[in-house]
Amino acid sequence: MSTPAIDITGLTKTYGRDRGIEDVNLRIEEGEIFGFIGPNGAGKSTTIRVLLNLLFPTSGKAQILGLDVARDSKEIKYHTGYVPSDANAYSQMEADEFFRYCGRFFRSDGNERRIRELTELFEVDRRRKISDLSMGNRKKISIIQSLLHKPKLLIVDEPTTGLDPLMQARFFELLRSENHRGMTVFYSSHSLSDVQMLCRRVAIIGEGRIITVEEIEALRKRQLKKIYIEFNNSENNTVMELPGIEDTPLISGRTVKFLYSGDINRLISALHDRGIADMTIEEPSLEEIFMHYYY
Amino acid sequence: MNSNLFIRELRNNALSLVIWTGVISALTALTMSFYGIFLENNQNILAMISILPEGTLQFKGISDVNDLFSVLGFYSANNVIYMLVLGSIYSIVLSSGILLREEENKTAEFLLAWPLTRGEIFFSKALVVLLNVVVINIVTAVTGYISLEIVKREPFSTDAFLVMSVYTLLLNLFFASLGLFMSTLVKKARPITTLSIGLVLILYFIFTISNITEGLSMIGYASPYKFVSLDTLNPEYGIELTSVLYFFTFSLVFMLFSFRLYRKKDIYL
Numbered sequence: 001m002s003t004p005a006i007d008i009t010g011l012t013k014t015y016g017r018d019r020g021i022e023d024v025n026l027r028i029e030e031g032e033i034f035g036f037i038g039p040n041g042a043g044k045s046t047t048i049r050v051l052l053n054l055l056f057p058t059s060g061k062a063q064i065l066g067l068d069v070a071r072d073s074k075e076i077k078y079h080t081g082y083v084p085s086d087a088n089a090y091s092q093m094e095a096d097e098f099f100r101y102c103g104r105f106f107r108s109d110g111n112e113r114r115i116r117e118l119t120e121l122f123e124v125d126r127r128r129k130i131s132d133l134s135m136g137n138r139k140k141i142s143i144i145q146s147l148l149h150k151p152k153l154l155i156v157d158e159p160t161t162g163l164d165p166l167m168q169a170r171f172f173e174l175l176r177s178e179n180h181r182g183m184t185v186f187y188s189s190h191s192l193s194d195v196q197m198l199c200r201r202v203a204i205i206g207e208g209r210i211i212t213v214e215e216i217e218a219l220r221k222r223q224l225k226k227i228y229i230e231f232n233n234s235e236n237n238t239v240m241e242l243p244g245i246e247d248t249p250l251i252s253g254r255t256v257k258f259l260y261s262g263d264i265n266r267l268i269s270a271l272h273d274r275g276i277a278d279m280t281i282e283e284p285s286l287e288e289i290f291m292h293y294y295y
Numbered sequence: 296m297n298s299n300l301f302i303r304e305l306r307n308n309a310l311s312l313v314i315w316t317g318v319i320s321a322l323t324a325l326t327m328s329f330y331g332i333f334l335e336n337n338q339n340i341l342a343m344i345s346i347l348p349e350g351t352l353q354f355k356g357i358s359d360v361n362d363l364f365s366v367l368g369f370y371s372a373n374n375v376i377y378m379l380v381l382g383s384i385y386s387i388v389l390s391s392g393i394l395l396r397e398e399e400n401k402t403a404e405f406l407l408a409w410p411l412t413r414g415e416i417f418f419s420k421a422l423v424v425l426l427n428v429v430v431i432n433i434v435t436a437v438t439g440y441i442s443l444e445i446v447k448r449e450p451f452s453t454d455a456f457l458v459m460s461v462y463t464l465l466l467n468l469f470f471a472s473l474g475l476f477m478s479t480l481v482k483k484a485r486p487i488t489t490l491s492i493g494l495v496l497i498l499y500f501i502f503t504i505s506n507i508t509e510g511l512s513m514i515g516y517a518s519p520y521k522f523v524s525l526d527t528l529n530p531e532y533g534i535e536l537t538s539v540l541y542f543f544t545f546s547l548v549f550m551l552f553s554f555r556l557y558r559k560k561d562i563y564l
Binding site: 015049052053054055056073074075077078080081082084086088089090091092101102104105106142145146 | 297299300303307400401402403404405407408409410411412415559561562563564
């Protein structure tokens with residue numbers, strides 16, 4: 001069996017009042033695009049910061065490419081790239097100066113072509129001071145910085161914040177093509193839709209613990225919908241007995257609200273002669289999915 | 296040591312080095328240019344000093360009023376404020392911020408994701424601190440020496456001048472290592488600058504108060520200023536072994552502890 005890109009076993013990090021993470025186990029194979037999702041404060045950034053050795057584990061261990069994250073941190077970082085969630089690069093530098101500064105830390109130095117390719121792809125003005133750039137442009141700077149040395153593993157934390165849809169699409173395209181060349185991606189986000197577009201597998205973290213590791217396909221199959229129905233009069237407003245209704249419907253006056261995971265056609269046919277005034281079907285938020293499945 | 300980081304840090308801190316060095320040198324030269332006037336009005340000055348509260352001179356490290364009329368005594372009294380206090384503030388502010396600024400500005404997330412060990416980060420930055428403190432000391436001392444040569448009415452002891460300059464450097468390095476040490480203890484960067492400046496001033500006041508208040512002389516030993524001798528006019532004036540040991544030991548211990556703490560420090564952002 002090949003060495004996993006990331007191997008985390010029994011990892012716990014506790015500090016002060018913050019929750020941290022508890023007994024996290026994850027194994028990400030080389031060549032994967034792996035999603036890591038959870039609500040804010042669930043422990044995503046803590047996990048990443050342990051991987052990058054900003055934080056030291058309280059117990060358990062983590063390896064990247066077979067090397068220990070604390071002991072072999074320097075060696076690991078020749079092969080990893082990181083896009084932090086806060087795009088606060090060195091604000092007093094020009095973009096170009098920053099890329100060169102960053103490039104000099106790696107063994108491969110002459111990466112002018114790589115800088116040009118990436119800055120052209122993201123339409124970044126290399127002469128601008130980083131502090132003068134918008135949030136989205138600073139995010140692009142961090143993304144470019146993370147890819148300059150062609151890492152074997154890319155760790156990204158909320159990378160699309162601030163990016164416009166066009167740039168987001170280019171970024172995803174770039175991740176896919178780098179992935180084809182063998183780069184593993186660890187994609188942390190609170191947005192399920194980003195992760196669904198890119199990843200095959202996803203780990204869901206909540207309150208510092210891994211709740212589940214699933215194939216995206218499986219998650220999608222039992223995708224929940226949030227249904228609101230407003231009936232013409234409250235007499236029609238009886239609770240329906242239908243497989244796929246996931247919770248006790250909330251009834252108030254002429255409206256009913258519930259989570260549904262079954263076949264939409266069956267729902268429609270069950271409703272068609274009930275005299276409906278209005279109806280909405282929504283994607284539930286990630287939090288609602290968590291609340292529903294895991295608590 | 297990482298040369299890329301070292302050079303970057305030198306550049307980051309160059310402006311503040313130039314400003315501090317420039318201001319202190321200018322103040323030194325300006326003050327020394329008043330020496331002639333000061334000497335010519337010695338009767339008036341003595342009369343003025345006599346109405347000052349007792350201890351005012353002690354505050355500037357002067358034990359005998361007449362010392363002020365020798366050019367080296369005059370220089371030393373002003374150097375206390377300029378280099379022993381301001382220079383120490385420069386040193387501690389520089390050193391306490393150099394590691395923490397990366398956390399404060401959240402650039403630590405980049406720095407620590409690049410192939411560098413904590414030790415390389417620590418020593419590259421510590422070396423920048425050392426270099427800057429040495430530079431500000433050399434430049435201000437040279438300015439001081441030239442000023443002395445220009446305004447002097449009678450010869451002064453170059454040896455005594457050098458001894459005082461060495462004491463100043465040792466004290467500044469003490470504060471520099473203390474600043475590094477403090478910065479590895481705290482989690483948040485913001486209050487550290489205020490705290491550092493406050494600490495220099497408090498230690499200086501402890502020293503002066505212990506000098507002017509009978510019965511409190513023992514508390515002076517809580518302050519590194521106690522180990523700086525300014526008795527420049529004493530023919531026996533030289534570098535005391537206890538002072539050298541004191542400064543070397545403390546600076547080394549602070550450095551060693553900072554390094555050990557930084558190597559294992561959790562970086563919160």
